[in-house]
Amino acid sequence: MATRGEDAGRQALTRAAVVDRAREIYDDLDFGVVRQWLAEHPGGKAGGYLPVYAPREVLHACGFLPVGIHGGGDRLEIIRGDAFYQSYICHLPRSVIELAQSGRLDMLSAVLFPSTCDVIRNLSGMWKLLYPDVYVRYIDVPQTPDPGAAVDFWAGELERLARDLGDVSGHEPGDDELRQSIALYNDVRAMVRTLYAVRQERPWDVPTEELYLLLRAGESLPPEEFIALARGYLAAVEAEPRRPRDNSRVVIVGAFCEQPPLGLIKSIERAGCYIVDDDFLLGNRFLTHDVPLDGDPLRALAAAFVRNDQHTSVLYEIDPLGKRRLMRDRVAAAHAHGVIFATPSFCDPALLDQPMLRAGAEDAGIPCIAFKYAENSGQFQQFREQAGTFSDSIKLWGAA
Amino acid sequence: MATVQKDRSMLLQKEMIANHFARLEQAPETGEKVVYTFVPGNLTELIRSFGALPMLPEINALQSGMRKQSGDYIAEAERAGHSEDVCTYVKCDIGMMRSGNIGPGGTKLPKPDLLLLSYTGCYTFMKWFELLREEYQCPTVMFHVPYQGDGVLEPEHRRYMLRQLREQVIPALEKVTGRRYDEDRLREHLVRSARAEDDLVAVLQAGKLRPSPIDGYFGTVYYVGPIFSAFRGTEEGVEYYRALREEVDERAALGLGPVTPDGPLNDQKYRLVVEGPPNWTSFRDFWKMFSDERAVVVASTYTKVGGTYDFGFRHDPADPLGTLADYCSGCYTNLNLPSRIDMLVRYIHEYQADGFLINSVKSCNSFSAGQLMILREVEKRTGIPGAFIESDLVDPRYFSAANIKNRLESYFQMIDARRLGKTA
Structure with missing residues (x-):
């Protein structure tokens, strides 16, 4: 019997169908x-x-x-x-x-x-x-x-x-089974990277609200089903292109652990910001390169973690200038115009890092704003106003 | 205003600390190298074996709190963009540095020649030294001490620590000090450490006596000061703990209690075990809330953040680096929650406590996250109800004297009621 994910891979789903499916999984707390x-x-x-x-x-x-x-x-x-x-x-x-x-x-x-x-x-x-x-x-x-x-x-x-x-x-x-699982998660990470790359290139076609729901579904689905669903989404994106808007491109930083409510992501986007890079669900792309499939598989996985070039608040930053450079590098890589530090209240990793990251961004002339949220924040008006003002200011005085 | 009474050992300690800070202040002229590190997992003997001087930012922060300086420092750090949500030790340290780096004793603090990031039992330590590294632009060496997630030091974790000591920490100290690693010299320090630890444990265990000749929390934060900071493995440390033990033995022989800020507490009505760090900004007021009620703390977990010697650990000169790894792994905040609960239950039984109290500090998630569960588990296992109060380390905004006093008074009344119930 085919699973739903396999169905998604075979049939041309609409964007709405894929997103609805992902939303259904996201909403289901059981x-x-x-x-x-x-x-x-x-x-x-x-x-x-x-x-x-x-x-x-x-x-x-x-x-x-x-x-x-x-x-x-x-x-x-x-x-x-x-x-x-x-x-x-x-x-x-x-x-x-x-x-x-x-x-x-x-x-x-x-x-x-x-x-x-x-x-x-x-x-x-x-x-x-x-x-x-x-x-x-x-x-x-x-x-x-x-x-x-x-x-x-x-x-x-x-x-x-x-x-x-x-x-x-x-x-x-055994080693072969470990290699198969590693290969499968290499595919998952490659798919996530593809989704991020498409969003970065055409954020109007891949709204972060949709991307986020898809990735949340991937946190519960078997990996093969997630890959199939994501393929379906990418196909639907190509089949249903949207028109770009005059939005500012922003990087959202600090939301790697406690996740923002979906309403917050929507509010930022509706306030005139294209999110072109973020920390949401960071674990799904923590390893930035494929894990080699030869040799001892667990040692290969360990080496891939150690040689990884992921810079995040949960790892010790070896490079003394690393924190200062990180926002400049991320903004440049994402062709972004500004950074929104959206941090969960009382989040030690994000909040302790923020002064270093923000100083680096400001030294590089990158506009920034910061606010805190909780996963159950219910009022988004203030976030929308802040993000809207930020977007407007970038467009008026920045490089957008 | 009443004169504060102090133990002889407190005066001795004051002199030791004053001398140490004088050396620190003169370090730029004398050429002595200064290594910043943290209390849990401090490698004081190793640092000393290279002839360097340790400095511990938490100690500076808590002393700033006791001297009412921390509020301004925290405000300074928050103005510079540090969140109100994070550890106030960090903000106090950053604020002090930005205000000229005059230490709590009034001496100028030297810049570090090395930040020895002993990453032991506290996530914030990692960020703290990343922040200081930006400010001081000095070498930093990371020493990762794996957490005892399963309640034991696993052999492969010990090997990992030993490798880091040999291949990272020692080379970093050699480079900064210009001296070669001298294991015999390290052993000499470790011999002195073990002697001081024996005396400290005798002092801590005096809390089992009735009346207790010590206060195992408020008084003992002074007692552990030298061994948790710069003096483990030094002759001064050995002398201090010998004198302290004699002092406590003498009080015990005379049936006397500890000396509190308001005088001796000989007539002890309540024996408590305490979990969590104290509030430093209102330390005397906090202690007085207990001594006014004739409550003595017989044992506490906070006084084990720099080592759990009372459960048998001693630095072992026969295995110099291995013993440092064992020491780091066993510090209180590196123990998992079930182990912390076991320790509290054991204290309550062995020290025959009437009650236990958790002082939950806003700053410290390492301590505080899970304390409500600790409260319930300890109550369940001992049958003794606990009390839960909230304050902070060094942020004066989070010490509400009236609330804490009310809660303590209610708690003591509850202990009284239980006693009456038992005797009825």
């Missing part, structure tokens, strides 16, 4: 597609991961469907989650707890907690206590600038993870 996959794959397991970077290939090779856990956004009333967190801690963990405590994550046999910040780190310990039957692993990526030590450490962590997940699923993968 993770229906994951439950459906589990029903269709007896013996399969679902493995969750929090932002930002988790090695999804390893989950996949061990027989898990990797599932991104990005909270409940503005679609979830927090009843239990607030009892776990003080008011000065970001919103994401309380909505993740809410999802779990309400049974919406009960299909997960494993959850990975990446070393994004201390809040997600400590949530790993809470998960151990709350759900002792679920496999929990804190994913401590290497921070040392020594590539040799970093690769050895990270390869060891990946081997340990593969063994542990294999114990949970009853399927410890």
